[in-house]
Amino acid sequence: MSNSIENEKSCAETADRYEISAKSNYSSVVKSTLLKSGPIIAFLLLAIYLSFASPYFLTGSNIVNIVRQTSITAILAIGQTLVIITGGIDLSVGAISALSASVAAVLMTQQFQIGGFMIGPVGVGWGIIIAMLVGVSVGVINGVIVAKGRIPDFIATMGMSMTIRGIALLVTKGMPVPSHAVATELKGYLPEQIVWLGNGSILGFPASGVVAILVVLVGWFILRYTVLGRNVYAIGGNRDAARVSGINIVRTKILVYGISGLMAAVAGIVLSGRLNSANALMADGEDMKSVASAVIGGANLAGGDGGAIGSLFGALIMGTLANGLNLLNVNAFWQRVVQGLVIIGIVLFDQWRRRKFKA
């Protein structure tokens, strides 16, 4: 008798405890949406501010400008995000862009004699495929060094970065490809399709922006819906648990660095199109920009957390900020100061918000 009474009471109590949970579930949904959309909010605030501060900011041509500036960083940031979520960092993405674009540009504009055959200039299709192959190969080598050689990610990729910038200098002989002389005298231009990727547009929207959006979608899909994506989060979240659960850590890491290399090659091609030429030192500073984009977008440098959409907005914040500072006529030296401080500020704010609303 007393038993059943007690039993009923306990059910009521339990429900009580979760009634609270049902209510705050609603507020926790709101909270977690706010948490995830932090970078989006930051971006909107920045855009609203700039649209008041400069009449030129919201014009069509300026927006196209921002998209062009941002797309390279965004493409690199997606590969970087995958790497960062596994707990690594890829400081060679800029160099990979330069090398793959340079190799492709050389092959697409010059002729070679190999064993008595005249080769090249190769077509656009081949150019792009070769650039991607170069990117993937360097990425895979990064992955092997990191995962098999057990060298810290940032040392391995920094070393790789120096190495392949050197190789790119050798390939291009230190000149832009095609160089000014080649372009004017021999009419050796980059194929028009490549130039279109950098400077053209589809129905008024920059082609490079379209490429970036495609890359973001691919990254988002991989992270959310594929086994690879799951493994990436698991390895970064708890390497031991991933190992005990049978996840092949070495293979996952190699693949992720390979993807990062591939994205870097795509970015390199687009960038060379925009510049009308490739050179060994292009995309300088893009490594750090891509890391900053990912982190501003919510990726955790310790691994286990981050996402493609967040990183896209991270890149947009960086691009918009640079553009805004230009519009506001801020002196170039000060621009650097401000950009650096803003990165620190945003990440500090993000940490604080996470602690505050930890849910």
Add this chain to the structure above:
Amino acid sequence: MVTKKVLLRMERIDKKFPGVHALNQIDLDLYAGEVHILLGENGAGKSTLMKILSGSLERDSGNIWIDGKEVGDLDPEHSKSLGIGMVYQELSLCPNLSVAENIFLGNLPKTKIGAVDWEKLNKMAKESLVSLNVSIDPRMLVRNLEVAEQQLTEIARVINRQSKILLLDEPTSALSDAERDRLFELIRLLQSKGVGIIYISHRLNEIKMIGTRVTVMRDGKVVDTIPVEKTDENQLIQKMVGRKLNEQYPKIHTKIGDKILEIKNLSSENKFKNVNFQLHSGEILGIFGLMGAGQTELARSIFGLDSKMSGEVLIDGCVLTKHNPNDSIRHGLGMLTRDRREGLVPMLEVPQNVTLAIRSQESFGQIIKLRTEKEFANKFVNSLQINPPIINRKVVFFSGGNQQKIILSRWLCCESKVLIFDEPTRGIDVAGKADVFRLMSQLANEGIGIVMISSEIPEIIAMADRILVMRRGEIVTEFQQSVTQEDLLCAASEF
């Protein structure tokens, strides 16, 4: 007890997490020289209450008095200075420091010129370990210790601070009876010196052994506080889960089938040597040993987690050659490791954690159906009563026992032929233990072979069809089902 000096008093402590009202107006007091047992189901709020005392969580409201003086906000430093020491359920040692450094962290002995006095440090550490009657080398790195040894190190650290109030959150969950007895001796000694101890455990038989009073919590509230001698296990269970338990060890007797796992001459440098045994389908094989007997290392080697070993592991007559978890899982082996932190991916939600081992066998490009995955996880949330039953919640935010259930689910759903469970019910409450045992019985009944390593003698005797006893890395005896606790402990101990 003649005079009851109140050391600690908590009134109307309240704490809400997003989604759960973890503590609802809790009142609790602690006398000098008493062992106050805190009892409650998984997720009742025990650890949360202790963490509020140790300063690692902030309370929403409520008052705390220590030695009659009201204390305001507590942070870890403040709490330590008030004489509160805590052994956390998820241990809080630094894995890359030595045992000695961990014990004296923040308080290292210095030489005249201000450098660490290593000699003195190691000597002092040795002494404090000896007082616990354990022989751990103080110079060992913590990450190379067994879970039980880590537990003892953490206990040594807290005891060394000479705290007035000790909070022990499941300090014995990885200890076997022998090590536990030594801990209890020490607790009695501290008790006689007037230290007040709050003790959390899911091992109900410990209540009579060590407890003075017991407070039962349920759903974030205090149900009752009773002197230990005025109550018994049944009454406590009743108060704790709000109903009677049907059966603590629901064992189904199944027909034992063909041999599915065979271990031949397995040795690993100074961990274990020459291990031979067979496991049949439908069989639950217990392995029992005291701390350091090698049972955990043996299990890890079989599963391919430690690869430096010689000998053979055969599943269904097929030799495992690669010795890595991925390959073992492919051959139908599954393993729950003793250390929970080696299993959970804290920032992923329940479904992702549950399906992790299944994913390891799928190709990278395979597309995951999120909906199916959720339904799948829900099945286990129901059958193991994972609480709160909200699956889109990161697993760090679950209580210790519920985390254990989540990792356990990972292997229950993996369609393995052989499962190795190292301390499967660690940190799980009484009702939950029965659920776990019921599932194990069902699995065995379906023809799966289970190796069960446990430091809890009653459960291993009740559940295992056969028990192997390990001592110093060797299998010394084999018992059939009808074995007494004394026999088992005797066989495992050194003489």
